[in-house]
Amino acid sequence: MRTLCASTLIGEFFVIGFAGLVAMKTDGPSVTLVWTVCGIAMLLSVLLCGMITRPGGVQLGWVLQIGLIASGFVVPVMFILGVVFAALWWASVHYGRKVDETKAAWAAQQAVSPSSEPDAA
Structure with missing residues (x-):
């Protein structure tokens, strides 16, 4: 799950940065506010990876x-x-958990009955 979610979050990091550049050119919020909010969101996306x-x-x-x-x-x-990334986030969490469960089941099966094939070294 970690790899899929981290990939989504890193993609969001770049999208947030580019959205900040676009928001900076609008007549809406000030440049300081835009980059404060974008900076916090970008930092959160990187920190969430871990x-x-x-x-x-x-x-x-x-x-x-x-x-x-x-x-x-x-x-x-x-x-x-935002909707696209929310869907990617859902898929990353959902399928990431399934992959983790499959890996855990495979590891448990290997612990019970180790493979009879010798390791190719």
């Missing part, structure tokens, strides 16, 4: 997804990109 497997990591990721969608009020295309 926190995914810890308690609350996935939930904090969902908070970031909601913020990404809400940023569409400043940069309208972010409504679409």
Whole structure:
């Protein structure tokens, strides 16, 4: 799960940065506010890469997804990109857990009955 979620979060890091560049050119919020919010969101996306497997990591990721969608009020295309990344986040968490469960089951099976094939060294 960690790899899939981290990949999604790194993609979001770049999208948030590019959205900040677009928001900076609008007549909406000030440049300082745009980069403060974008900087916090970008830092959160990077920090979450290491926190995914810890308690609350996935939930904090969902908070970031909601913020990404809400940023569409400043940069309208972010409504679409936010929904796309929320779907990617869901898929990363859902399928990442399935992969983790499959790996754990395989490791447990190997622990019970190790392979009879010799290692090729």
